[in-house]
Amino acid sequence: MSNLSVNICGVNFKNPVIAASGTYGFGREYNELYDISKAGGVSTKGLTLEPRSGNPVPRIAEGKSVILNAVGLQNPGVEEFIKNDLEWLKGKTTVIANVAGRTLEDYEKICARLDGLADMIELNISCPNVRAGGMALGIKPQNVEEVTRLTKAQLKKTPLCVKLSPNVESIATNARAAQNGGADCISLINTLTGMVVDIERRRPLIANNTGGVSGAGIMPIALRMVYEAAHAVEIPVIGMGGINSGRDAIAFMMAGAAAVQVGTANFTDVYAIPRIADEMNEWLDSHNIDDVNQIVNTLVLN
Numbered sequence: 001m002s003n004l005s006v007n008i009c010g011v012n013f014k015n016p017v018i019a020a021s022g023t024y025g026f027g028r029e030y031n032e033l034y035d036i037s038k039a040g041g042v043s044t045k046g047l048t049l050e051p052r053s054g055n056p057v058p059r060i061a062e063g064k065s066v067i068l069n070a071v072g073l074q075n076p077g078v079e080e081f082i083k084n085d086l087e088w089l090k091g092k093t094t095v096i097a098n099v100a101g102r103t104l105e106d107y108e109k110i111c112a113r114l115d116g117l118a119d120m121i122e123l124n125i126s127c128p129n130v131r132a133g134g135m136a137l138g139i140k141p142q143n144v145e146e147v148t149r150l151t152k153a154q155l156k157k158t159p160l161c162v163k164l165s166p167n168v169e170s171i172a173t174n175a176r177a178a179q180n181g182g183a184d185c186i187s188l189i190n191t192l193t194g195m196v197v198d199i200e201r202r203r204p205l206i207a208n209n210t211g212g213v214s215g216a217g218i219m220p221i222a223l224r225m226v227y228e229a230a231h232a233v234e235i236p237v238i239g240m241g242g243i244n245s246g247r248d249a250i251a252f253m254m255a256g257a258a259a260v261q262v263g264t265a266n267f268t269d270v271y272a273i274p275r276i277a278d279e280m281n282e283w284l285d286s287h288n289i290d291d292v293n294q295i296v297n298t299l300v301l302n
Helices: 078-084 086-090 104-114 141-152 171-180 216-230 246-254 272-286
Strands: 006-008 011-013 017-019 041-043 060-062 067-069 094-099 120-124 160-163 185-188 192-194 211-214 237-240 259-262
Touching (some): 078 086, 078 104, 086 094, 094 104, 141 160, 171 185, 211 216
Parallel strands (some): 041 094, 237 259
Antiparallel strands (some): 060 067, 067 211, 192 211
């Protein structure tokens, strides 16, 4: 078997297949089906200072080869996560705490609270499903740099990963802004913004009107953006967007990703993460590659 372990910013992952934020909860439900230590890591639900009930329903809808969600960062709040879930999850796998806020001060406070507790912080400045806060911070490069610099100053022990929005003019420019702000790595892409319409009711299917688009249909866009970002910065990149198979994950790593996150696939196949890791191993073995790190950034353009 090939070596699947990866190290990003000094953080070890058993394999490069990480559960994406908002698709895996805190891992407890999936652990009832399989041992989630098989996952390379888990990026938690977006954590806010106070509990959030999220957006009104309906807040999930299907599109063609995609889903739309406008859950609105429903979560129990950072203190409840630390009290009830963090140590249990750390006993299973590598923990990336996804952090969300409405203000710069929110981000600073949550990062300071989680410093030294989570294995990595993932700064969610790109959620399109809330009406204020993080989404705006993730659009303009100067804002990306500012929120990165302020939150990085709160972290003395824990590496900072900045999750980038695809809804921008230049993903390479925003990737460099995160790097300039002190990010230890970046992750992308967060969901695109979209709409699904019920033509009989002449209304959007989602109560929030628009939602974040994810799933297999966005993979070509995500792959292009990961390639562009990875070649714009010197820090590691975690890639995501439409990954459904080991071959998909291999493609992202060839494009420059040091690891990947799997999200929507968990809804259609609850065993997606261990399956994808196994499929990656099979592909590597079939190509006589004994270490997954050897394929990173090996894409050759025509």
